[in-house]
Amino acid sequence: MVHNRPSKTLVSAGVLVYLFLYIPLAVVVIFSFNDSKLNAEWVGFTWKWYEKLIHNENILRAAGNSLIIAIISAAMATVLGTLAGLAIHRGRQKWLPALVLGPIAMPDILIGVSLLLMFILLNVSLGSVSIILAHVSFCIGFVALAVQSRLAGMDQSLIEAARDLGASPWQSFRLISLPLLMPGIIAGALMAFTLSIDDFVITFFTAGVGSSTLPLEIYSMVKIAVTPEVNAVSTLLMLVTLTLITVLSKISPTVLRQ
Amino acid sequence: MNRAERLRNHLMALPPALYLLLFFAVPSVMMLFASFRYPGEYGGLAPWYYIEDGQLSLDFTLENWLRLFESGIYLGLLFKSLGYALLTTLICTIMAYPLALMIARSQKRFRDLLLLLVILPFWSNFLVRIYAWMIIFSPQGALTIGLNHVTGALGLEPISLMFSSTAVITCLVYVHLPFMILPLYANLEKHDNRLLDAAQDLGANRFQCFWLITWPQSLPGIYAGAILVFIPSLGIFAIPDLLGGTNGIMIGNVIKQQFVESRDWPFGSVLSLVLTGITLLLVLLAAKLGKTGGANSGT
Amino acid sequence: MKKLLCCFVLCLSQFAMAEKALHLFNWNDYIAEDTVTRFEALCDCKVVQDYFSATEEMMAKLLAGGGDYDVVIPTQNAVEALVKQGFLMPLDKSKLSNIGNSAAGYMNKAYDPGNVYSLPYAFTTTLIGYNENKIAELGIDPADWSIIFDPAVLTKIKGKVTVMDDVEELFGAALKYLGYSINDTDEKHLKEAQAVILKAKPYWAAFNSSSYIKELTVGNIWVAHGYSSDMFQARADAAEAKRDFTVNFVLPKQGAVLALDNMVIPKKARSPELAHMFINFMMDPQNAAELTTIVGTGNPNAAATPFIDEDILKITAIFPTPELQAKLETVAARNAKERRLANKLWTEIKVR
Numbered sequence: 071m072v073h074n075r076p077s078k079t080l081v082s083a084g085v086l087v088y089l090f091l092y093i094p095l096a097v098v099v100i101f102s103f104n105d106s107k108l109n110a111e112w113v114g115f116t117w118k119w120y121e122k123l124i125h126n127e128n129i130l131r132a133a134g135n136s137l138i139i140a141i142i143s144a145a146m147a148t149v150l151g152t153l154a155g156l157a158i159h160r161g162r163q164k165w166l167p168a169l170v171l172g173p174i175a176m177p178d179i180l181i182g183v184s185l186l187l188m189f190i191l192l193n194v195s196l197g198s199v200s201i202i203l204a205h206v207s208f209c210i211g212f213v214a215l216a217v218q219s220r221l222a223g224m225d226q227s228l229i230e231a232a233r234d235l236g237a238s239p240w241q242s243f244r245l246i247s248l249p250l251l252m253p254g255i256i257a258g259a260l261m262a263f264t265l266s267i268d269d270f271v272i273t274f275f276t277a278g279v280g281s282s283t284l285p286l287e288i289y290s291m292v293k294i295a296v297t298p299e300v301n302a303v304s305t306l307l308m309l310v311t312l313t314l315i316t317v318l319s320k321i322s323p324t325v326l327r328q
Numbered sequence: 329m330n331r332a333e334r335l336r337n338h339l340m341a342l343p344p345a346l347y348l349l350l351f352f353a354v355p356s357v358m359m360l361f362a363s364f365r366y367p368g369e370y371g372g373l374a375p376w377y378y379i380e381d382g383q384l385s386l387d388f389t390l391e392n393w394l395r396l397f398e399s400g401i402y403l404g405l406l407f408k409s410l411g412y413a414l415l416t417t418l419i420c421t422i423m424a425y426p427l428a429l430m431i432a433r434s435q436k437r438f439r440d441l442l443l444l445l446v447i448l449p450f451w452s453n454f455l456v457r458i459y460a461w462m463i464i465f466s467p468q469g470a471l472t473i474g475l476n477h478v479t480g481a482l483g484l485e486p487i488s489l490m491f492s493s494t495a496v497i498t499c500l501v502y503v504h505l506p507f508m509i510l511p512l513y514a515n516l517e518k519h520d521n522r523l524l525d526a527a528q529d530l531g532a533n534r535f536q537c538f539w540l541i542t543w544p545q546s547l548p549g550i551y552a553g554a555i556l557v558f559i560p561s562l563g564i565f566a567i568p569d570l571l572g573g574t575n576g577i578m579i580g581n582v583i584k585q586q587f588v589e590s591r592d593w594p595f596g597s598v599l600s601l602v603l604t605g606i607t608l609l610l611v612l613l614a615a616k617l618g619k620t621g622g623a624n625s626g627t
Numbered sequence: 628m629k630k631l632l633c634c635f636v637l638c639l640s641q642f643a644m645a646e647k648a649l650h651l652f653n654w655n656d657y658i659a660e661d662t663v664t665r666f667e668a669l670c671d672c673k674v675v676q677d678y679f680s681a682t683e684e685m686m687a688k689l690l691a692g693g694g695d696y697d698v699v700i701p702t703q704n705a706v707e708a709l710v711k712q713g714f715l716m717p718l719d720k721s722k723l724s725n726i727g728n729s730a731a732g733y734m735n736k737a738y739d740p741g742n743v744y745s746l747p748y749a750f751t752t753t754l755i756g757y758n759e760n761k762i763a764e765l766g767i768d769p770a771d772w773s774i775i776f777d778p779a780v781l782t783k784i785k786g787k788v789t790v791m792d793d794v795e796e797l798f799g800a801a802l803k804y805l806g807y808s809i810n811d812t813d814e815k816h817l818k819e820a821q822a823v824i825l826k827a828k829p830y831w832a833a834f835n836s837s838s839y840i841k842e843l844t845v846g847n848i849w850v851a852h853g854y855s856s857d858m859f860q861a862r863a864d865a866a867e868a869k870r871d872f873t874v875n876f877v878l879p880k881q882g883a884v885l886a887l888d889n890m891v892i893p894k895k896a897r898s899p900e901l902a903h904m905f906i907n908f909m910m911d912p913q914n915a916a917e918l919t920t921i922v923g924t925g926n927p928n929a930a931a932t933p934f935i936d937e938d939i940l941k942i943t944a945i946f947p948t949p950e951l952q953a954k955l956e957t958v959a960a961r962n963a964k965e966r967r968l969a970n971k972l973w974t975e976i977k978v979r
Contacts, residue, residue, distance in 0.1 A: 076433040083426035091449045094460030110468040110845040150344040157341035169348045177563020179580050184355035207351040279695045288455045294655045294837045304456040311451040369963040405978045467847045488786045491832045573833040589683045590970035
């Protein structure tokens with residue numbers, strides 16, 4: 071059974087790839103403690119960029135915007151995506167998968183510019199609303215996929231049994247399908263939330279005055295005023311996601327695997 | 329299936345379908361229209377009809393499409409972007425393969441952890457990951473200075489990593505690598521190790537085992553990964569924008585330029601539609617490959 | 628858990644929906660932090676800033692429905708275009724008690740006769756910022772556009788040069804280098820300028836309108852094409868960080884672009900009241916002076932002069948002498964056809 075264990079060469083190659091994945095992020099974290107505005111070489115240790123960050127209202131406001139937008143988009147996408155997943159599973163509308171999965175297949179920039187074009191031509195003013203509308207459109211597909219993959223593994227006979235025993239379609243859905251689907255729905259909702267809060271490209275084209283999100287703010291920081299404050303934001307963001315993942319994996323270990 | 333059930337089915341599909349029609353299909357169609365129009369004087373689009381002497385005339389043009397072929401530069405840009413995306417996909421495959429194989433051959437209890445370690449960096453924001461490379465490639469950074477000590481010792485010209493196509497492709501690989509690792513792992517994990525044992529018993533060496541058994545079986549995983557890497561890297565603009573300098577520009581940058589700087593929406597639409605066309609072709613190709621690939625691995 | 632999350636969301640939404648805010652759309656690095664803080668204290672509101680780094684970028688954003696900023700700081704030619712578009716709100720002069728502080732030479736210009744819609748904010752020149760030590764070492768004359776356009780000069784500084792990512796500024800510089808006017812609209816001349824740019828492009832590191840202050844200060848690049856105010860900041864930053872070189876800036880002898888930036892209020896502004904307050908605040912001599920002493924802009928506010936260090940007043944790249952002034956030109960508003968041609972040539976440059 072030699073093939074059950076990776077060879078030494080394989081392990082060392084794997085470790086190299088892991089290093090490639092982690093070194094850049096480590097650099098970002100280390101430089102967030104650099105006591106130099108220019109951030110070109112290491113000067114000394116400081117917490118000051120974190121202090122500055124706490125008082126940076128633009129960043130805090132943007133973080134708040136991001137969170138609100140992500141919660142609303144995720145909620146809307148979860149409802150619509152679950153319906154889409156159920157409908158695709160039953161397979162009555164042959165064109166539906168193309169419509170639902172289309173936004174996933176397209177490069178982000180195409181969704182961004184086409185929505186920008188439409189919003190402007192229809193006189194929809196750009197702001198939080200336009201961002202949410204855009205985010206929902208590309209999140210639906212991901213929720214649908216998560217729900218659908220859950221449906222594919224579900225035992226249909228349970229529902230049939232319930233129907234045979236006299237349950238109405240609504241009852242059988244609410245009492246049997248929905249609870250069974252829940253892990254898929256939650257996974258989809260989390261995915262939608264993450265995609266929305268993390269999105270830069272589509273937001274870039276559909277954002278308006280005063281609706282700047284955290285990724286947009288980071289972009290302008292990276293592009294214009296590159297100080298270690300960017301590193302500090304990034305480090306904090308990584309910490310937040312790390313905690314979230316840990317908590318989630320404690321609550322429901324299966325969710326992450328989806 | 330009775331009538332009520334069919335109705336319910338349609339009612340279920342209706343809300344998401346309507347939403348996506350409005351916010352995905354309609355914008356795409358509008359873009360198609362826009363590509364045949366003139367840009368407005370102050371941005372946006374010029375009116376699509378005008379009335380002269382009480383007669384209605386439509387104002388559509390092929391000019392924007394002709395501009396695409398007018399000189400070879402836009403096609404050149406397209407090929408360059410395709411080249412970047414292809415190279416990214418190749419490098420991703422080469423880097424992802426050993427890692428995916430290692431995870432697939434690790435003991436079961438470690439696999440989840442090893443996979444999580446692959447996904448973890450990608451929960452950090454996309455821009456943060458680009459920014460990391462901006463620091464690493466900085467001319468005053470340790471990497472560039474170190475490399476230039478080497479080139480200096482060899483009597484070569486000093487090199488610059490920042491603002492180069494090398495920087496762009498490295499970052500493209502970095503950002504898209506997990507999209508290759510995950511499908512590849514999902515495929516490799518399902519392989520039946522008894523085949524390898526049998527081959528070895530019959531006298532095949534390690535290389536033969538890999539080349540004749542593992543590799544052909546893993547092709548569907550590679551196809552899936554390739555499509556997940558190739559399409560997004562083709563449309564990217566932030567990476568060339570921040571790391572590419574004057575020469576590392578891709579089609580995404582030019583699309584962005586038409587929409588947010590030059591205010592030439594019609595030409596921006598033409599470029600976007602070209603990119604859409606390529607994406608659709610690739611998706612169809614992938615669906616086809618996926619089918620035949622799946623059939624092969626089944627036999 | 629759910630309750631906790633709710634509290635969290637509520638807290639954050641407090642930030643997101645700040646009570647009173649002035650939305651300012653400004654050039655990057657174009658106002659001192661202290662000035663903003665003082666205005667916030669005065670008006671008891673928040674100043675929310677968005678930045679742009681090119682006129683075209685600003686126009687695209689404004690005309691794409693982003694019109695509800697309270698104050699925008701456009702350059703003269705953009706003011707003209709915005710006025711023509713009917714995009715701006717006439718200023719209520721009764722709310723602007725400091726209006727008399729502006730120097731007469733910067734008022735009542737052709738782009739907005741009678742200052743109905745706009746009041747001068749600051750002016751800059753577009754010039755060459757450079758690493759003094761390196762350029763002296765290599766024996767290059769920085770006061771000449773050849774430093775960014777002539778391949779013979781550029782071979783010595785290959786990969787250490789950035790130029791502006793801005794169609795007006797870069798074409799302006801190239802036209803000046805060729806001896807034409809910045810506002811030359813002759814297609815033949817523009818194509819010549821395009822050829823000059825294309826020939827020099829392989830030697831440039833990047834098109835950069837936003838972070839060259841940092842790149843110069845760190846020493847990543849040695850020559851940058853950019854605004855006088857930015858170079859002023861780069862020089863100060865390099866001195867402050869005790870780099871082992873100095874940064875300086877100079878107007879090329881062929882002449883350059885002069886940009887007169889103005890304060891305007893869009894028609895759709897959400898709080899015109901605050902906007903007027905801000906404009907009046909910025910015309911206060913002391914606040915206006917800060918634009919020069921901290922940000923490094925030229926100052927159209929006559930009353931501000933006593934508050935400005937004499938050393939800065941003597942820098943001719945910021946306050947050009949009359950002889951230099953004669954060689955400077957402001958960019959004129961272009962019609963749709965001219966703009967399309969320029970943008971087409973510009974796109975071709977980017978793509979090639």
